[in-house]
Amino acid sequence: MMHIFLFISVLAAYFVKAITGFGNTLVMGSLFAFIMPNALITPIDLVLGMPTNIYIAWRERKNISLKVVIPLALMLLIGIIPGTFILKMGGEGLLKSIFGVVVAGIGIEMLIRNTKKSEVKKSNPALLIMIGLSSGVLAGLYGIGALLVAYIGRITPNKNQFRANICCVFLVENIFRFILYGYTGLLNKQILSLVLILSPAVILGMMMGIKVDKYVSEVTMRKAIIVLLIISGIVLFLKNILIN
Template sequence: MSHEQLMIAAMTVALAAFVQGASGLGFALIVTPVLMLMQPDLLPVCVLILMLPLNAYVAWRERHALNMRSVGWVSLGRFVGTFGGLAVLVVLSAQAMAIFVGASTIAAAVVTWFIPAFAPGIMALVAAGLITGITETATGIGGPPLALTLQHRPVAEMRATIAVCFIVGEVISLVFLFFMGKVQASHLQATLILLPALFVGMFASRFVHSRISARVMRFFVQAFAIVSGLVLLVKAF
């Protein structure tokens, strides 16, 4: 990346870490479209690695509200979905991947506006994990299915549970990607360069996470996701 692109990526990572640290989701929705536009070969590995310390921090901060039952069922579906995500990486071209990322990002954001309130059962949790396994392994984006499933739980519970589900899923995806030869030295180098920006956004979120309006933050994430997805689709076509 050029110096200008690196600055844009760093600012994006800092903003995304702040958003996810405060609301529990949004990092991949914000970072993935930007990296896809500037350096798509960093996806999904760079996003997956960056999310490990971020989600570990959120999970530790909100550990009192963690719902391990939900984590278990989501992780079961997440493991199975990983194989679907790996298949997507093998089959799709760069253009098709851009279309897939753009369309899935927009669809996930739009669906969150209309889904009614419900209490998730076992099937809903496993299905959320399955879909997350496919989308996060292929693109780095896994938050929308989990957020949709847990959005009506208490905010602290949602943040903690999603964070632990992410950690489990990211480790699974990275292990499979590593053995497929998809993890390169360039991914690790880019991650190290962007880590300071991640820590800035991550720790800044601690000052607002208990006071920020979840509704406003969700709207911001959804709006950014739709705009980013549209830009990707226009560029792909």
């Protein structure tokens, strides 16, 4: 029964990933948290998600902007190191809750602002550094890229450019985190065996999502991003303040 639950959770997570370019960690992590610790969830999500980021980045390669990807990726990598060691030590509850409030707040701000396609914001260096470093800590701890999602959503005009840049940044982060997790012992035989079992769910979820994506408009895509950000923040907060 446990493997069936995990399989369905992964299928749903990567159905969302295929459409939005992110959200797999939110869906999978929230459901997996009922039956396993974060120290297992994050590495599993990393290994499952890396091939999908390669695929989406390649598929949308014409829409990748190095001006967006390179500075965000650099800041992200710097933040991943402390985040990974906090995950290793297990002292992440309060930090996760604080980030939950921030992420939900960003989603609500996007909802209130209701940005149109023509109102794309310019990249702000100070904001980029803050978001990049914070996202790195979050990625090291939980593989969460919600702050990056919000930022890239503000500076890209359409869903293809959004998916291309977010998945390209995620891919750089994935490779670095894969090496770091291996070094710190967070990747082990238990993780890899579960990845093998759950890989078919990733493929099936991606195939379903790609077919549905043809019918998803820019407006629907933006609403989905906002909803996922708000839910992500609320889940992070509730799990660590009200439950723990």
